[in-house]
Amino acid sequence: AQKVTQAQTEISVVEKEDVTLDCVYETRDTTYYLFWYKQPPSGELVFLIRRNSFDEQNEISGRYSWNFQKSTSSFNFTITASQVVDSAVYFCALSLGSSASKIIFGSGTRLSIRP
Amino acid sequence: DAGVIQSPRHEVTEMGQEVTLRCKPISGHNSLFWYRQTMMRGLELLIYFNNNVPIDDSGMPEDRFSAKMPNASFSTLKIQPSEPRDSAVYFCASSLTRWETQYFGPGTRLLVL
DSSP, X not given: OOEEEOOOSEEEEETTOOEEEOOEEEOSOSSEEEEEEEEOTTOOOEEEEEEETTOOOOEEETTEEEEEEGXXXXXXXXXSSOOGGGOXXXXXXXXXXXXXXXXXXXXXXXXXXXX | OOOOEEEOXXXXXXXXXXXEEEEEOOTTOOEEEEEEEETTTEXXXXXXXXXTEEEEOTTXXXXXXXXXXXXXXXXXXXXXXXXXXXXXXXXEEEESSTTSOOEEOOOEEEEEO
């Protein structure tokens, strides 16, 4: 069975701190895709990144970085020098190569950045 | 480019009424998805279309729910009759192909009294 676990329900940090959101996934497929989406207080879902299972290179985009480790089935997301605008619910998600259309979402981590 | 467009953004209705949610995917995208988000169940896929054809509707809760995609630029999700437990945020998403990244609309917040 496929599953995405975001064990951190809520995180609160002070602005400018670094914060890491954990994501652990389960699948027996060798081809799969991992995603992170952001849901700010306004409610929309914003795509952040997609990674396929054959690309374990870490990704950096501005203050955002992602660490993909197949050995631990993890796809963690780090925000460096957090800002109040980063406050949102962040979802990690998984889709399989065999049925790439079906995305399985984690339960989300609510991140609050305090000024 | 315009993103996925959903209407209405908010809907309040009474139990037993018919509700129709609308979605316009990103132009050129061939796959369209309907999701429901609730506190209890999180985000769950209801149905998706590829080239206007329903491919997987296994997530549709029951016969009260139906979805159509009459053309490449429009889809509807209908609930008839609506019940209080249908209260949720309904998202529409589209992707270039079924294998590509899904981009989500702003959602429709539905409250059934």
